[in-house]
Structures are given as C-alpha cells and as structure tokens.
Amino acid sequence: MDRLRIPWWLAGGASAIAATVLIQDAYTTSIINLIAIAALTAASLRFVMLIGEVSFATAAFVGLGAYSAGVATTILDWPFAVALLVGPVLVTAVSIVFGVITLRIKGPYFTLIGFAFTEAVRILFSKTEFIGGTSGMIGIFPPPAIDAWLSTIVMAVVVACVFALYAIEKSDFGKVLVAIRDNENIATSVGINVLFCKVACFAIASFCAGVVGSLHAFANNVISPGDFSFLLAAFALAYVKVGGESSILGAVFGAIILVLLDSYALGLGAGENLFYGGAIVLAVLLMPNGLIGLVTSASRRLARARAGNGPTLNRKTA
C-alpha cells in the first residue's frame, strides 16, 4: 500500500473546514458549498473512470439522493442524520442493480444507457405528483440547531468522502480497478472477478453521488427535476478534465477553478453551457492531462534542468 500522505490530507481538510467556520458572509459561504458539492461530484465521476467508464448516471443518482433527503425531511419528518443517509443507501442499492445489468458489456453501452437513464429518471421526478412534479420540492431545511453549522458539515462530509475515495484508489482494490481498465482479459486471467469489481467500484462512486444529492438538498433547501439533468454529469466531467484525470486532486482543483470562474462568468451574463463546453473542448485539445498534468510536467522539467541534463532528444532511440 502506498503512503497515503495523511499529514497533507489532515492539513488540507482541516484548513478547508476551518475556513467554513471563519467565513460568515452568506454569499461566500454559498460559493464554498457549491465548490464542496461540485468537488465530490467530480470525485465520484472520476472514481468510475478508474475502470474506464464515463457514468452519466451520476446525475440521476445525485437526484435520487436529493429527493430521498427531501422526502425524508419534509414528508416523513425523519431526523437530520437519517435523512442525510437514506439517499446514499438507496442510491447504492439502485446502482448495484443498474451496474449488474449495464457493466456486463464493454464499450459505449454503459455511457449511453447512463445518459438515457438520467433523462428517464428526470422525467419520472417531474411526473410524480407527491414530490412536487415539475416544480420540485421546497423547504428542505436542516434542524435550526445545525443550520449555522451546515456549511461546516457539508465540507467535513465532502473531505471525508474524497479522502475515502483516495484511500480506496491507493489500496489493492484500487489497483485492481486500474488493471481492469488497462486490460480486462489479463485481470480475468489471474482470477479476478471483473464484473464484481466493476459493480463494487460503481456502487462506491454512486454512494458518494447519493451523499452529494443529500448535501445539495440541505444546502439549497429547494430542489427541482431540472437540477438533475445529464448536464450535472457533463459539468462534473468538465471539472475532472480541466483539473486532470490522473489524480483525485485534479477533480477537486477543477471543481474549485471552474465554479469560481463560472460564478464570475454568470455575473457577466455569459452562457453557462457555452462556458463549460468551451472549457471541456479546450482542456481536451490543449492539455490532455489537465492542470495537474501541466504542473507535474513543469516540475519534472524543472527538476531535470536543475540536475544539469539538457533536453534529451535521443532518449527515445536509446
């Protein structure tokens, strides 16, 4: 098992959580919530990309999590902690069924079905009257005692989930997932149950998507079917691609940068889709490894320059 760089994570997580305690300005807090939620969405999407699949179903699962929290709070009057957890549990169950059916086939079927699933679920939300139909649900408030601390809770949960995803990725199981992405047949040949591992990976990621949904519902207080179209997954894809796919930090940085830029761009009145779409296209064409890739290649070049080696053109032929 790799070193988990726990001191760095503790420092980073603690300062993120401390920031939410210190900052009291309502607008800044709402932006921080947005960033935290976006970062976990991106981390969840990226976790499925470890097995080489792009899961648009993420958006449907976020929606399912949000609606579960909404129903548990406003209709069933369940306690906050239970309402927070019921979504992720439900989503995990649904994702296992979905995964067993769709992950059996290689190729683009998984993504396309996920895309269609998201749209079908969105239509289902808008056609179900007891959860508000097209107008959605309102009044999903955390208990008054917690209200002031909500932003801190959101950040703490997000940091814990992102670290858990990181730890799983660095574990032996995480290496199996990457092995499956690189060559499924080799993984099968050494006795790995590929379908089981894929479904497990998908279920873990979907649990996090469910958490995102619950947090979104409590942070926003209002949810509607339109919040959970496939665009949600497409935006998450933008965070991952702009930040860099090679590390989970890429997903987090991508979310921070794009959400900040977007809240600035919205102030200018520019179209959100135009902005995100342009960001994805440019990132894929100009920096295939994202910002993280730029940083690592720059630091590698710096280290090489320091060691006194010029650019070694002949290395390829050697």
Added chain:
Amino acid sequence: MLQTVLQLLATSLQIGAVYVLFSLGLTLIFSIMRVVNFAHGHFFAISALIVSYGVEHLVAMGFSVLPAYLLSTGAGIAVALILGAIVYQFGLRFFLRDMEGAFILTMGLALFLDGALLGAFGGAVRSVPEIVSGDVSFFGVAVTMQRLALCIAAVIVTVALYWAMSATKLGKALRAVAADHEAAMLQGIPYGKLALTGFLIAAALAALSGALIAPVSIVSPVMGSDYLIKGFMCVIVGGLGSVPGAIVGALFIALVEAVGGYYLDSSAATVAIFVLVIVVLLIRPRGLLAHG
C-alpha cells in the same frame, strides 16, 4: 380497433422515418471511427433552425414556399457539412478510435453549441409554415401530405445509402474500414480520409432529418437533445455500428413511442422506451442485430 392499429402504425412510421436517418448517422460514425458523437443532435438542430429562418426570410422576399424550403434545406445541409469538417479537422481527427476522449470532446462541443445556438437564435420556439398541403388516406387512415412526403424522402435516402454501402467503391471501403481498419489500411484504403467522409455523410444525414422534421414539428435550439436520446436508444436496441440494426431499432422505438403516446402520455412513453431498452439489453447485451 383495426382502425386504431393502422393509425398507430402510420404514426410510428412517420416518427420512425426521422429516427432512421438520425440513427444511421450515429451508427455510421460509430462503425467507422469507433466513437459516439454527442453533438449529433446539434447538427440536426442547426439545420432545423436554418430551415425555419430561411423559409421565413425567403418567403418574405417573394419566393413561394416550396422553393424557399428546398433552398433552406440546402443551406442547412451545407452549414452542417462545414461545421462537420471543422469539428473533424480541429478535434475529432485526434480522437479516432479513442472512445473516452471523443466522448468528452463531443460532450464539450455539445454544451458549447447548446450555448451558441441559444445565443444566436434565442430560446423561443419556432414553426415552419406548411410546405405541401392536403391529406391522403389509406385504408381509412388519414395522413397529411407533409408527413407522407417526409416518409418518402426518408425511405429514398435510406435505400440510396443502403445501395451505396453495398455497391459503390466508397461504400465498400467504408465497410472494410468498419470491419477491420488495419487490414483495410494494408489494402491501401486511406483511413483518415474515409473517417472524414463518413463523418460528413453522418452530419448531412442529421441535417437532412432536421430539415425534414422542421415543417411537422416545433423548432427550438434545444430540440437536438431529445432526438439524441432517442437516437441512442435506437442504436442501442439495434446494435451499435450495424446499419440494419439502426433501421430496426429506430422503427421499434418509434412504435413504442406511438403506442405509449396513444395509451399513456409522451413522457410515460419515454420511460417505457427506457424500460424496454433495459429488457433488450438483458436478453441481447449487444443489441438485436449486432455481430461479434
């Protein structure tokens, strides 16, 4: 009862005609380039929008409706071809047979075009005036001339494409590349050039179906997404990369939509389509007509 069945069949053939053209493009791109084009719906929407504006302006300039429509259709296809060439040359060219990379690129492109179309045309819903008027009736089933013309045009294009794929040199080369691109290249078939050709044919098909649907449907910048989702369903059911599969899948989806829309409502029909697609995948994981 028989009347209802015939009416539903007629409706599903009308819907299916457009789905066939749309899905043929998707499946052509997949079989040659091994990528899925998320921006396919936007080629469709751009052409429908150009037709709706073109007809309005040309009629205002004194053209009669039919020539105005044909001219705007030509313009719509031309714009789609230019856009297709740009997208291929500056983007997709680097992502041939790279499923994930192309997914992400075309997804970004789709978002970008979404914003661009909304900015350029506004969000308002538009309509196109009637091009050919009148009704015909077969066995007591009434069909408007417009929809009949749409079906005939779709059948002609589909048959022409089918013939071209099986008889012409270009079609054979495209099929060879789809079957095994490396073996095809060893025979001297230029893969990159064919990928561009296939992509442009697909863009033209999408633009043509957009132009055909414009007079019988409402036109808006976001119409592409609906057709994209339906198109995905069609090719998944039929088997990605299979031309007969795309046709069968499109007719199947159209039938479900027509029957579901008649007995339930249109959004229940969409959910029903999704459930049926899952059932098909459980029985035939690679779709009805996929090989290998």
